[in-house]
Amino acid sequence: MRGLRNLLILMLVFGCFSQLELFGQRYQLKDGRKAEKIKFELLNNLMIIPMEVNGVALSFVLDSGVNKPILFNLADQDSVQLNNVSEVSINGLGEGEAVNALRSHGNRFRLGTIENASQELFVVMDAAINFSPTLGIPVHGIIGFDLFRDFVVEIDYGKRFLKFYDPKAYSYKRNANSESFDISLVHNKAYLNAKVGLENDETVAVKMLLDTGSSDAIWLFENDSIVLPSNNYEDFLGKGLAGDVYGKRTRISHIQIGSFVLKDAKAAFPNMSVFGAITDLGDRNGTLGGALLKRFNIVFDYPNERISLKKNRNFKLPFQFNISGINLQHAGVRYISERIMNVTENTEYGNVQIMMAGATRLSLVPEIVVSGIRVGSPAYSAGLKEGDVILAVNGKRVHRYKLQEILQMLNKGKHESVKVRVSRLNRDLIFSLKLKELFK
Known part of the structure; x- marks a missing residue:
């Protein structure tokens, strides 16, 4: 049946870049709206959202850890128009080489009443890069920073909806169960300070990437202060654009964000070779992914470099490990x-049923x-x-x-x-x- 898929036809429309296309256009709410509510599907701790690209309905992972949208797995589409195309190589997580891709400017993206008439994107042509088999539904790409940059984004993991607010119209609601924290934006990615309890309950301060596109809970990078607990095992951690990711999986005593404490948390120490082509790790100590973030309802406020967290019904759920292997x-x-x-x-003719x-x-x-x-x-x-x-x-x-x-x-x-x-x-x-x- 896989051979019956429609052939992808890339309609490469070459042309001169206008000044608008060179510098990009931001996402905007249409019809004077101040907010837009979008339902998402939660699969393997990842948020899957509907997105139109040049009039074609696709599905994207909402990934706060990615800069520009990346398309892949387009084989089930009759055609996707891509404007102003050039060939490039892009680096990603994994132990493989950089991958060949197309870079495209001036594409129209639409999410409900939210629209960007000149979005830059990348298309990975390698058919092996496909996250759909492990999620169980067609997924065509990932999108992140451009949406978070232009809105205050509320994520309700409990009820599975997103709400995109015009930053000028958004006002914070006082809630005794919610806490707000400063975040830092580095290379268009958001970082949050936290504390982790390792072996013997030793507590270490860490700077963590907020990555809704990671299905895992916590990744930590080993150094003099962050030491891998002795009770661990080698495991497959996931797929990146540059190949498979392996590392050590373990459990830490706790992670603390403000007054929120999550005990017996699932953690992994990836093999650092997977970051070989990524040069912007800086003072980052790891990643907070979907298996942890889904325990909160979250307000991302990139314009003011702020985040708000509130416990939801997932907070006390135990962290799940792949016990079976x-x-x-x-x-x-x-x-x-x-x-x-x-x-x-099975068939009904008038009132007569077979x-x-x-x-x-x-x-x-x-x-x-x-x-x-x-x-x-x-x-x-x-x-x-x-x-x-x-x-x-x-x-x-x-x-x-x-x-x-x-x-x-x-x-x-x-x-x-x-x-x-x-x-x-x-x-x-x-x-x-x-x-x-x-x-x-």
């Missing part, structure tokens, strides 16, 4: 047949495959392999669930057995995973 992703679709008994469907009993229904469902196995994990010990197609978990057929729900089923308990049925080389196999606590 299985990484999953979508890998196209497959057919399944289901025996249907005593069904009163009754079907003992019928077989053929359905097209997502194919969920094992994309990685952590060495030494319960999945590794049980004999699961990369490339196995997941059919069922504890008797529940996985095609009825979202990707993130399947991962939760695989990691639901610290001292439980999880039965996984897979297809391998046209054979159905059943494995029993003995889950155990990673950190005692």
